[in-house]
Amino acid sequence: MAPRLDAVDLVVRARRGEARAVARLISLVENASPYLREIAAALAPYTGRAQVVGLTGAPGVGKSTSTSALVAALRRRGNRVGVLAVDPSSPFSGGALLGDRVRMSEHATDDGVFIRSMATRGHLGGLAWSTPQALRVLDAAGCDVVLVETVGVGQSEVDVVSLADTTIVLLAPGMGDEVQAAKAGILEIADVFVVNKADRDGAAQTARELRHMISLGDRPNGDGDLWKPPIVRTVASRGEGVDDVVAAVDAHREWLDRSGERDRRRLQRAESEIQAIALEQVRARLGEVGDATALPELAKRVAAGELDPYRASDELLDRIAEG
Amino acid sequence: MAPRLDAVDLVVRARRGEARAVARLISLVENASPYLREIAAALAPYTGRAQVVGLTGAPGVGKSTSTSALVAALRRRGNRVGVLAVDPSSPFSGGALLGDRVRMSEHATDDGVFIRSMATRGHLGGLAWSTPQALRVLDAAGCDVVLVETVGVGQSEVDVVSLADTTIVLLAPGMGDEVQAAKAGILEIADVFVVNKADRDGAAQTARELRHMISLGDRPNGDGDLWKPPIVRTVASRGEGVDDVVAAVDAHREWLDRSGERDRRRLQRAESEIQAIALEQVRARLGEVGDATALPELAKRVAAGELDPYRASDELLDRIAEG
Numbered sequence: 001m002a003p004r005l006d007a008v009d010l011v012v013r014a015r016r017g018e019a020r021a022v023a024r025l026i027s028l029v030e031n032a033s034p035y036l037r038e039i040a041a042a043l044a045p046y047t048g049r050a051q052v053v054g055l056t057g058a059p060g061v062g063k064s065t066s067t068s069a070l071v072a073a074l075r076r077r078g079n080r081v082g083v084l085a086v087d088p089s090s091p092f093s094g095g096a097l098l099g100d101r102v103r104m105s106e107h108a109t110d111d112g113v114f115i116r117s118m119a120t121r122g123h124l125g126g127l128a129w130s131t132p133q134a135l136r137v138l139d140a141a142g143c144d145v146v147l148v149e150t151v152g153v154g155q156s157e158v159d160v161v162s163l164a165d166t167t168i169v170l171l172a173p174g175m176g177d178e179v180q181a182a183k184a185g186i187l188e189i190a191d192v193f194v195v196n197k198a199d200r201d202g203a204a205q206t207a208r209e210l211r212h213m214i215s216l217g218d219r220p221n222g223d224g225d226l227w228k229p230p231i232v233r234t235v236a237s238r239g240e241g242v243d244d245v246v247a248a249v250d251a252h253r254e255w256l257d258r259s260g261e262r263d264r265r266r267l268q269r270a271e272s273e274i275q276a277i278a279l280e281q282v283r284a285r286l287g288e289v290g291d292a293t294a295l296p297e298l299a300k301r302v303a304a305g306e307l308d309p310y311r312a313s314d315e316l317l318d319r320i321a322e323g
Numbered sequence: 324m325a326p327r328l329d330a331v332d333l334v335v336r337a338r339r340g341e342a343r344a345v346a347r348l349i350s351l352v353e354n355a356s357p358y359l360r361e362i363a364a365a366l367a368p369y370t371g372r373a374q375v376v377g378l379t380g381a382p383g384v385g386k387s388t389s390t391s392a393l394v395a396a397l398r399r400r401g402n403r404v405g406v407l408a409v410d411p412s413s414p415f416s417g418g419a420l421l422g423d424r425v426r427m428s429e430h431a432t433d434d435g436v437f438i439r440s441m442a443t444r445g446h447l448g449g450l451a452w453s454t455p456q457a458l459r460v461l462d463a464a465g466c467d468v469v470l471v472e473t474v475g476v477g478q479s480e481v482d483v484v485s486l487a488d489t490t491i492v493l494l495a496p497g498m499g500d501e502v503q504a505a506k507a508g509i510l511e512i513a514d515v516f517v518v519n520k521a522d523r524d525g526a527a528q529t530a531r532e533l534r535h536m537i538s539l540g541d542r543p544n545g546d547g548d549l550w551k552p553p554i555v556r557t558v559a560s561r562g563e564g565v566d567d568v569v570a571a572v573d574a575h576r577e578w579l580d581r582s583g584e585r586d587r588r589r590l591q592r593a594e595s596e597i598q599a600i601a602l603e604q605v606r607a608r609l610g611e612v613g614d615a616t617a618l619p620e621l622a623k624r625v626a627a628g629e630l631d632p633y634r635a636s637d638e639l640l641d642r643i644a645e646g
Binding site: 041046268287309311 | 359606
């Protein structure tokens with residue numbers, strides 16, 4: 001018989017900074033271990049300290065290089081740093097990851113850095129549900145900052161942004177009408193803009209367009225202490241400008257504290273987290289109704305056009321309520 | 324007072340082929356109209372006829388051009404065609420759409436074609452839930468084929484693939500190690516491979532790699548009537564090879580019927596659809612528990628580390644069950 005897992009002991013060891021305990025805990029939460037609840041209970045008292053920094057942008061803007069440079073800058077000032085690289089599980093994006101991880105390898109032997117790729121393929125809603133738990137592990141393990149790096153495409157990225165205290169949106173010049181294309185969504189999510197590859201042609205133009213875009217969002221009569229996203233230029237591959245990014249993140253943290261926005265975001269995040277877990281539980285129950293026969297039988301009637309899917313959903317939920 | 328909407332009348336008019344009724348119905352389902360249930364009930368008896376063809380691939384492979392060329396080919400043989408272009412609502416991808424729609428404009432005045440872009444921004448889980456309903460509208464409106472075009476990135480794309488009877492995966496030469504990168508996921512989802520831009524260097528190489536990859540998936544002792552995804556080469560911008568794509572889709576449809584796979588996929592699709600609707604309903608209820616105070620209060624305790632999110636989820640679900 002396999003020995004019973006001691007979640008509390010594992011959390012104690014993670015808090016001591018044992019990399020293997022941290023890795024083990026993340027694997028357990030990622031794979032929905034039967035000990036998930038015990039682990040969550042053991043982690044809870046030690047969470048809420050880390051600053052969560054989201055880093056997102058279109059493919060090719062230099063996310064991994066920037067993450068690596070940020071890690072180096074944070075390490076130089078003694079911060080303990082966690083990195084969660086979230087791959088939104090595309091059949092088409094998997095190939096890029098190897099190179100990314102290689103670039104991060106300079107930090108692989110630093111015991112003040114935990115790096116973890118989260119694969120979410122096949123987990124429906126898996127991102128919303130397992131990433132916060134991995135974040136809790138890194139938080140409890142004493143990370144001062146956790147960087148969550150995502151490819152800037154699709155809903156999953158938006159979900160991850162909702163985890164962050166501070167969201168950095170990366171752009172690069174010469175990516176087509178990047179700013180124009182991005183307009184629709186990034187103003188709402190960006191706390192800090194970084195124009196990477198700033199030594200290339202068009203960097204000034206990209207920054208100018210961004211500045212114009214930000215100014216359009218200005219309120220004529222600023223109501224109180226508003227945050228205006230700064231624009232930082234970097235050449236991440238040479239480490240240029242990266243300390244400015246750290247300074248911008250620090251300034252944003254101060255603003256979060258001062259304005260009360262930090263608490264608001266964390267409450268929002270906790271709500272999303274509870275919701276995601278509850279929905280996952282309901283999803284499991286839906287499949288179990290009537291010894292797992294109810295859903296297939298309703299589906300048969302819907303496929304045959306005898307029943308519409310809304311009434312089928314009602315029937316299923318009624319049967320769960322009946323217990 | 325606004326006149327009450329007559330869902331049955333609207334469905335009758337859509338079935339007659341009135342474009343405005345079709346557009347109205349899709350808007351209503353997309354925006355979660357209060358008449359959603361009535362509409363779903365009115366549509367149900369008329370659904371299940373259309374062949375749903377998913378079309379996916381990485382940005383830049385020529386999805387919109389291919390869709391447009393396929394529409395033209397299907398129209399030539401008298402099919403009524405629906406197109407759902409699903410934008411997975413990325414802050415970073417919005418800009419590309421205008422050009423796409425312009426390219427489709429050659430079909431804008433053809434009353435045998437319905438074209439609709441589905442924006443999903445902000446709808447959490449919105450894709451899983453509103454796209455199938457839009458599909459039902461086009462199906463009931465008498466479309467022989469509905470093409471669902473998605474950008475091949477992220478979970479949302481996988482969700483949409485699950486809607487299709489036949490999934491076409493588009494590739495193009497010179498997109499880096501595209502096939503390699505794609506390996507992980509596309510074999511499972513592709514029923515037909517299309518190598519577009521086949522007049523470019525590297526097209527033969529891309530096709531060769533694909534063929535090799537498919538052969539690796541061959542079972543040593545084929546168990547019964549298996550489908551082996553064909554590889555079709557096209558230059559969609561000149562219409563070359565597009566009839567071959569149609570022929571491959573037809574062949575796949577025959578196989579779906581013969582093998583019973585079509586029924587299996589449709590049952591699966593109905594299950595997902597019912598599940599998505601049920602989860603959406605539960606999500607709404609979660610926010611309403613205790614006059615909408617329960618979730619924020621639990622979130623407060625989770626954010627403070629007093630409670631773990633799993634126990635918070637249990638409490639919330641218990642309160643829903645208590646009614």
